[in-house]
Amino acid sequence: MNMMALYRAMQRKKYQVVNNKIVEKFTIKEIFADNWDDFLAEMAIQGKPVREVIRKEVEKIIGCQDPAKGFALYVCTKCEKILHVPFTCKSRFCNCCGAKYSKDRALAMSAKLLDCGHRHVVFTIPEELRKYFAYDRNLLNLLFQAAANTVTFCFNRRNKSENYVPGMICVLHTFGRDLKWNPHIHMIVCEEAIGNSNIWRRFDHFNYEGLRRSWQFSILKLLSEHIKDPSFKTVVDSLYARYKQGFYVNSPPVKNFSAGVVNYTDC
DSSP states (O other): OOHHHHHHHHHHTTEEEETTEEEEOOOHHHHHHHHHHHHHHHHHHTTOOOOHHHHHHHHHHHTTTOGGGOEEEEEOTTTOOEEEEEOOOOOTTSTTHHHHHHHHHHHHHHHHSOSSOEEEEEEOOOHHHHHHHHHOGGGHHHHHHHHHHHHHHHHHTSOGGGOOOOOEEEEEEEEOTTOSEEEEEEEEEESEEEOTTOOEEEOOOOOHHHHHHHHHHHHHHHHHHHOOOTTHHHHHHHHHHHOTTOSOEEOOBOSSOOHHHHHHHTO
16 A cells, blocks of 8 residues: 555544654544543633533534434435434534534625725734733624724725725634634725715725724723723823834735635634
8 A cells, every 4th residue: 555545544544644653633523522521620620610602612512413412314215225414513613514604604795795905904902901801701892893993084084074984894803823812803894985975985005004093092992981990091001102103903905805815804
């Protein structure tokens, strides 16, 4: 058997080659099934209860495609062959069901977008603010509002009387590449807009300095209105002093726009 045939056979048997060594493959479902109870027990010992919504989603993953939880039965009328198809969990957190959900959602969103240039804008917050969103998840809604206010303000700086309303799609990510808590907004925004004069205007230049300063002002203003702790004012003052250029915003133009771009923002 040649190496390619061996590799394919190992894939079927849930093995793979890593650094010239044969190692066993594990699915995310298997990892949760083997370790979830121990994880819950450890969190209880540390006094860190797991949120109910997380419990439910993980339990869905563990039970995904379990015939005991239901299945569809198909019978061929000619050969009488029977096929059992277990029900899936439909959870976005599931690596199987979630991938299908993201793909379908990306296709649906991309079909609604205008035939024009777009920007993929990423709005981030400094580490000093992340704990407030972790403590009160309702504050996450303010990220959407602040991001929309920022882009709308920057569009209307060109002509305030026009009252431009740019087209945008916002998606929240609550983690970074290192999988640590890091809430931030991904936005796809049209590079064109229409105002009170009903004339299409192109906005192919995004002022980074203006975006960053406006984003900083918008999110800190909204947070100040919702966080009643008097000490938060000191935090706001320190953030303005430390981030004199505003909070980080990246706004590259989208080339070869496709559903894949939407899919990335929704992962």
